Amino acid sequence: MPELPEVEALRRFLETNAVGAVIGRVDIVALSVLKTFDPSPTELQGRDITAVGRWGKHLGVRCGEHWLITHLSRGGWLRWIDNPAVAPPKPGRGPLALRVHLFTPEAETPAFDLTEAGTKKRLAVWIVKDPKEVPGIARLGPDALEVSREEFGEILSGASQRIKNAITDQMLIAGVGNAYSDEILHAAKLSPFAMANKIDPGPLYDAMRDVLTEATSRLVGEDAARLKGEKRSGMKVHARTGLPCPVCGETICEVSYADKSFQYCPGCQTGGKPLADRRMSRLLK
Structure with a gap:
């Protein structure tokens, strides 16, 4: 399971590579990962990524007035793709759960995937205005690197x-x-x-x-x-x-x-x- 050091490293990776990009298409490959349904993922399209946050083991990107937040759970991971396929991925039994296509200021079109290995599917994604709307974030104690x-x-x-x-x-x-x-x-x-x-x-x-x-x-x-x-x-x-x-x-x-x-x-x-x-x-x- 990704823990604080890995999630913080992913946060900084996205901060370097994704902030400033515009969200293109959002492909939901496994509908079960979505824990919120309003707003729809389609509402993120065309939004600028302005920040990346971490709350314990939760990771999120700010897209306009919304946050796309994930908890990678035990078998989840984030994968960066420089040249993703243009065609939407087909739902299936593979590890891919969600793909976010990006347009960067350098006119590149990368994407990041949320994937999950194993048979127990616990990867979760929320789209919220306030990170504290995510139940797990609302209940968190102080961060292990920030607690006095x-x-x-x-x-x-x-x-x-x-x-x-x-x-x-x-x-x-x-x-x-x-x-x-x-x-x-x-x-x-x-x-x-x-x-x-x-x-x-x-x-x-x-x-x-x-x-x-x-x-x-x-x-x-x-x-x-x-x-x-x-x-x-x-x-x-x-x-x-x-x-x-x-x-x-x-x-x-x-x-x-x-x-x-x-x-x-x-x-x-x-x-x-x-x-x-x-x-x-x-x-x-």
Whole structure:
């Protein structure tokens, strides 16, 4: 799932490449992605793109008085195309959900696609006048790179849940998901199962800012097509089950649930003790 660093990198990519362009045709390939129907996507045609925004993991372009906002969810992505086909794409089972054609001041005609891999279709698109009309944006907590140290401490002190869940709860802190929470907790040397209201928030705050700032700096400027690979290349524990920790050399472990998993280093985070894994517990019975 794209998280704050990738979405911020996409925002800056669109800010560089799309602001100043005029929207041409909007092709809706998968009607299910549209979560609003008034105004119609056709009303965006002929509108100038004047700004690009990010709200947590939501990304949006301002088109005249409206915003076209998307949440890429787990399998979604934005793809830039320099020379798109003139003919409208046909609805089908492929990953393409929506295409926005552009006319740039340089007389070029690129487009950007919103695509979604996998069978579970959760990619969402809204067309609104105010970003806060999007339910997920209206409920967001402060951005992970904008929250103050004091506010972060207050949020954690009132969170009676495990720290892994707290920092990925978008209503508490916006922008952090499964992957970067693994990296943040590893950098802070905290167990994912530690209770949020029982820890010292200072080291976690510093780790969160360091991890997200470094990742954003590394990704900004990359072509949109390369961001996924660059994200994976910077990970120290996430998606590295069975590999040695680059900090202490201990084998990275995993906790699995029904539809997701997370990784951690026992040496750095849990005093050498493995965490309970429900999947393995069932196999050992």
